[in-house]
Amino acid sequence: MKRNLRVIGVLVLVVSLSFIFVSGCAKKQVVKEEVLTKEEKATESAEAVARAKEESMLKEKALKERAMKEKALKERDILLKEAAAFKNIYFDFDKYDLKPQMREILEEHAGWLIQHPEFKVIVEGHCDERGTREYNLALGERRAEAAQNYLVTLGVAKRRLTTISYGEELPLDPGHTEKAWAKNRRAHFVVVTEKK
Amino acid sequence: MRKIISFLVFLLVFCWSCPAFGKIYIDIDSPSFQKFPMAIPDFKNLGQRKDAENLSANLSATLTEKLRITGFFKIINKDAFLEDQDRAGITADSIDFSDWSSIGSEFLVKGGFQYNGKDLSVEFRLFDVVGGKQITGKKYWGKPEEIKTMVLKFANEIILALTGERGVFETKIAFTGKKGKISNIYTINFDGSELAMVTRNKSLNLLPHWSLDGKKISFTSYIRGNPDFYIKDLSTGKSRMIMGFKGLNLSGPWSPDGRKVLLTLSKTGNEEIYVMDLARKKLRRLTYDSAIDVSPTWSPDGAEIAFVSNRSGSPQIFIMNSDGSKVRRLTYEGNYNTSPCWCPGGKRIAYEGVTNGCFQIFSIDKDGSNLLQLTFENGGCEYPTWSPDGRYLAFSAKGNGETKICIINSNGLNLRVLYKKSGLEAIYPSWSPRLKLY
Numbered sequence: 001m002k003r004n005l006r007v008i009g010v011l012v013l014v015v016s017l018s019f020i021f022v023s024g025c026a027k028k029q030v031v032k033e034e035v036l037t038k039e040e041k042a043t044e045s046a047e048a049v050a051r052a053k054e055e056s057m058l059k060e061k062a063l064k065e066r067a068m069k070e071k072a073l074k075e076r077d078i079l080l081k082e083a084a085a086f087k088n089i090y091f092d093f094d095k096y097d098l099k100p101q102m103r104e105i106l107e108e109h110a111g112w113l114i115q116h117p118e119f120k121v122i123v124e125g126h127c128d129e130r131g132t133r134e135y136n137l138a139l140g141e142r143r144a145e146a147a148q149n150y151l152v153t154l155g156v157a158k159r160r161l162t163t164i165s166y167g168e169e170l171p172l173d174p175g176h177t178e179k180a181w182a183k184n185r186r187a188h189f190v191v192v193t194e195k196k
Numbered sequence: 197m198r199k200i201i202s203f204l205v206f207l208l209v210f211c212w213s214c215p216a217f218g219k220i221y222i223d224i225d226s227p228s229f230q231k232f233p234m235a236i237p238d239f240k241n242l243g244q245r246k247d248a249e250n251l252s253a254n255l256s257a258t259l260t261e262k263l264r265i266t267g268f269f270k271i272i273n274k275d276a277f278l279e280d281q282d283r284a285g286i287t288a289d290s291i292d293f294s295d296w297s298s299i300g301s302e303f304l305v306k307g308g309f310q311y312n313g314k315d316l317s318v319e320f321r322l323f324d325v326v327g328g329k330q331i332t333g334k335k336y337w338g339k340p341e342e343i344k345t346m347v348l349k350f351a352n353e354i355i356l357a358l359t360g361e362r363g364v365f366e367t368k369i370a371f372t373g374k375k376g377k378i379s380n381i382y383t384i385n386f387d388g389s390e391l392a393m394v395t396r397n398k399s400l401n402l403l404p405h406w407s408l409d410g411k412k413i414s415f416t417s418y419i420r421g422n423p424d425f426y427i428k429d430l431s432t433g434k435s436r437m438i439m440g441f442k443g444l445n446l447s448g449p450w451s452p453d454g455r456k457v458l459l460t461l462s463k464t465g466n467e468e469i470y471v472m473d474l475a476r477k478k479l480r481r482l483t484y485d486s487a488i489d490v491s492p493t494w495s496p497d498g499a500e501i502a503f504v505s506n507r508s509g510s511p512q513i514f515i516m517n518s519d520g521s522k523v524r525r526l527t528y529e530g531n532y533n534t535s536p537c538w539c540p541g542g543k544r545i546a547y548e549g550v551t552n553g554c555f556q557i558f559s560i561d562k563d564g565s566n567l568l569q570l571t572f573e574n575g576g577c578e579y580p581t582w583s584p585d586g587r588y589l590a591f592s593a594k595g596n597g598e599t600k601i602c603i604i605n606s607n608g609l610n611l612r613v614l615y616k617k618s619g620l621e622a623i624y625p626s627w628s629p630r631l632k633l634y
Contacts, residue, residue, distance in 0.1 A: 094506075094510065094511070094532070131511075131532070131534075132491075132504075132511070132532075132534035132535050132548060132555070132578060132579070133402075133578070133579070133623060133624065134403065134446065134490060134491050134504075134534070134535065134579075134624075135488070135490055135491065135504055135511055135534045135535075137402075137423070137444060137446060137490070138444065138446075138460065138462070138467040138488045138490040139488065141443060141444050141462050141467060142467070142488060145462075145465055162442070163443065164421070164422060164423075164443075165423070165443075165444060165462075166400070169374070169377075169379070169400050169402075170377055
């Protein structure tokens with residue numbers, strides 16, 4: 001009997017302990033879950049307000065930036081258009097020296113380029129069809145270099161300038177007259193935006 | 197084509213041709229050279245097949261055409277022939293040479309052909325009409341579609357027997373074909389056949405030059421935007437950029453030993469001539485002058501280089517040693533002389549110069565003597581290039597709104613249009629070395 005009681009006592013202890021353990025655990029978990037849910041909800045709504053504020057600020061900033069960028073692009077386009085109207089300079093047959101009138105044109109170009117340091121220039125050298133083709137490739141290079149060097153002496157940074165010769169291969173006027181030849185013996189300026 | 201040709205076997209069948217070798221019948225290099233009158237009657241059908249009559253005329257017509265373009269022969273019109281062709285044979289003992297000498301012919305080519313199943317054999321015999329004897333003879337076997345190859349092989353034999361050097365039928369001319377803002381490089385055979393494109397892009401491709409073995413072509417291309425130097429391997433079809441300095445990278449000729457190329461570079465801000473070792477890609481600068489230096493050409497022994505410079509005010513041709521030393525001026529006549537090309541014989545240099553407001557081709561001894569104007573075309577001629585035997589010059593000729601490639605004999609005679617196409621400017625010709633085409 002005494003032994004039976006001990007067995008029952010142990011059983012009761014085990015059952016009750018396990019009940020406490022099980023129910024205790026379950027209860028704790030449920031509560032914590034609820035709290036977590038509440039906390040989450042609370043922070044979410046607070047964050048949402050802050051975020052909305054920030055977002056609207058960012059949006060405003062972005063819009064402002066975009067407007068500025070657009071304005072800059074528009075300005076750049078206007079400038080590029082201006083630059084596209086850069087006058088060619090012309091040379092005498094088989095010559096690459098700069099005549100006074102041509103120097104004046106280059107001085108205008110230099111003034112503009114100094115004002116707008118964000119642009120680079122490709123100086124193209126061209127010839128008329130009368131010379132020898134291969135020799136004209138060299139002559140075109142000389143014409144481009146002559147123009148480039150004068151721009152440098154006028155204060156345009158050399159790193160902003162490059163030259164390329166097309167010899168007589170890309171005439172402006174395909175004619176075979178004195179007038180066409182005079183048009184084709186030229187240095188042409190291609191203004192481009194600075195590469196990143 | 198090459199595969200088919202490898203089928204072709206040829207045999208020297210007539211050994212009594214040998215004594216004729218060594219005697220040069222035609223001194224084509226003499227300034228007083230006159231074309232030699234030759235008769236080429238229709239070939240004889242030596243076989244049984246009856247349906248081959250048009251081959252008789254076809255063989256003689258093809259040989260006539262190929263010999264005519266050499267500029268060495270005056271082929272006599274068939275209407276003038278006196279010989280009874282049904283009775284006469286194709287060997288010396290069956291020919292009455294007076295039939296030919298009386299119509300002014302000094303040379304005679306006779307031939308015959310025979311079908312053996314699907315194969316065709318053709319024999320050719322060249323006779324000295326005045327001496328009444330055969331000079332050379334050959335027989336070729338092949339497929340009927342190889343007639344042109346057989347004819348060209350014998351045309352080369354005729355030229356070898358009469359002039360002491362083979363013809364240049366197995367050569368090509370590279371050139372630039374330009375339309376608007378695009379130009380590509382082409383090649384074409386000496387007889388005007390087999391036009392092929394070497395480059396195919398939408399930029400400017402200029403200044404082709406052949407490697408010594410004829411397997412590569414170097415050129416300048418704007419494909420990357422800048423005029424850079426490229427070499428294309430014709431067997432693999434691959435192009436490679438070799439030099440891409442800022443500014444000009446102008447392609448020049450390959451050295452006679454095949455190991456170097458001449459280039460014009462403006463990387464220092466000044467156009468100068470350089471020599472590049474092809475294996476090591478190592479550059480050596482040859483000119484040091486503030487003027488323009490451009491358009492170099494090797495002497496055939498590689499010891500000297502002619503080039504263009506405006507160091508004396510206007511563009512003129514100069515010669516220097518191949519290490520850049522001892523620069524001396526070659527041309528004094530006229531105020532615009534450019535595009536020198538050194539003759540493979542070594543003595544003469546061809547170039548273009550302005551006369552009466554128009555470019556023409558001239559040649560001059562390397563010591564500045566014996567100046568000779570070779571072309572007199574209205575629209576002007578530019579950029580001469582010698583054939584590997586030095587007997588012809590190809591150049592670019594303008595006129596009637598066209599720019600075409602023409603060939604003349606080295607004495608200026610026998611102008612022939614090699615290539616023309618309306619709307620395409622054909623410029624910058626460059627003659628290949630001897631190739632194996634047939």
